[in-house]
Amino acid sequence: MDQEKLHKYRPYPPVRLTDRTWPDKIITKAPVWCSVDLRDGNQALVQPMNLEEKLEMFQLLVRIGFKEIEVGFPSASQVEYDFLRLLIDGNHIPDGVVPQVLTQAREQLIKKSYASVQGAREAIVHLYNSTSTLQRDIVFKKGRKEIIDLGVAGARIIREQAGQTATKIRYEYSPESFTGTELDFALEICEAIMDVWEPTPENPVIINLPATVEMSTPNIYADQIEWFCRQMKSRDCALISLHAHNDRGEAVAATELALMAGADRVEGTLFGNGERTGNVDIVTLALNMFTQGVDPGLDLSRINRVINVYERCTKMEVHPRHPYAGELVYTAFSGSHQDAINKGMTALDLTESGLWEVPYLPIDPQDVGRTYESIIRINSQSGKGGVAYIMDHEFGFKLPKDMHPGFGRVIQEVSDAHGDELSAEMVFHTFEKEYLLNSNGYHLKSFNVLKRHFDKDEESSIAEIAAVVVVKGAEKNIEAVGNGPLDAFCSALRDGLGLRFTLNSYHEHALTRGSSSKAVSYIEILDQDEESWWGAGVDTDIIVASIKSLLSALNRSAAKPKKE
Structure with a gap:
């Protein structure tokens, strides 16, 4: 990289948390999962999903086991408003599944969001406003107090609207670009919102702390979450939610460490789809837990079905090296x-x-x-x-x-x-x-065991065989006596055809695939130059399989280049 360009960048400041506890924690249970595929993932598509594709995606998310699904931004898009009405009017939302809608802190947008969820048994209304220093200074040109006032005003309208609907409303607040916001200010505005909503341990609010832009190493995000959890008042009245993006390619690690730091909930998408480099990948997170013996609470046992629906609806492809789901991840070439x-x-x-x-x-x-x-x-x-x-x-x-x-x-x-x-x-x-099928040198035409008996005095088996072997197109009749059929056949080849070899190794087994009545034999011979050659033969008769295997080894030996 051009060294002269480095002056444009500076390291992200660490959190002064000298007694952090998260490094000693492990993840022992799954968080509350919230899919944002239909909102954050959808708005990131070159061609956003139509209603039919949205419905198919929603049904997939339900089958996987998501209980909270952010279905869109109904106040900003007619398609997303219509989709929510389709879900509710068509009775597509099962018991126990809660739709979530996102809205900015503006009265007309909040009211349209409430109109979109009318008739639902339960819904999460997700309020956000930008709080980062860059957003305050460059985009909105507002100070801290003005930003807090904006959020609090939106929270009041949300509470007022909740009192006018039969739908059970749960509240969620996000200080957008949390990772670009001073920690003390993020805490101040979140607590101001909570003061309006007055949550209880029995009815907690969701405080979502998004890495809207991933700006630091994962350990710093974990420090921010632990600091926030320890400093906030009424911690038992809030579910701390994570919403990590992947700008640095570390969203999974950041989310895992932040869960260790005390978070309760995770918002993300299948396969990490989302704005820019994407959201945190819930498939990877869930299966990471699974490999540690932790029940993720999501059913990913039919990953190909998940991939098929995802790719069909989003027009995106799962990378062949994607953890757990990629085409090549269970493949070894080395x-x-x-x-x-x-x-x-x-x-x-x-x-x-x-x-x-x-x-x-x-x-x-x-x-x-x-x-x-x-x-x-x-x-x-x-x-x-x-x-x-x-x-x-x-x-x-x-x-x-x-x-x-x-x-x-x-x-x-x-x-x-x-x-x-x-x-x-x-x-x-x-x-x-x-x-x-290698029969270029020697090919068995017929093989018979003429006589076989056990010599009690010698305590050995004796077999007499006769065979017809095709040698370069010519039939040769051979016969011999040996300790067994294979030994006798070896003697017949040596005596009748003048072959010079030593039987060095023999293995056999029944074939475990295909016909169970067949057996396979493997034979290793040493030729006259003491060079090893293996052969293989298959037959319903294990003796014939061994004869074929021997001829296979001899044919391979005969095909080797002649020495000058």
């Missing part, structure tokens, strides 16, 4: 990450603790309606662990650990050539081509 996730998922299957403990995944994707299918995706950066995970969890092939590096190299070569991410199906297709 080889080391894939290997750790693979091992973590395996360990999870074996533990009885019930705790979610998987490296790189702070939440179980299934808890938000995702599946394990997208956890690991394959590209040129992927490693053997990720490839093994795909083969196991997608297709039921539990590749032996020593087989992982070789197949990982095969996939990396394919990915490099492809130049893009490989789908799970492409990974399996590569496995099929490389191991299961």
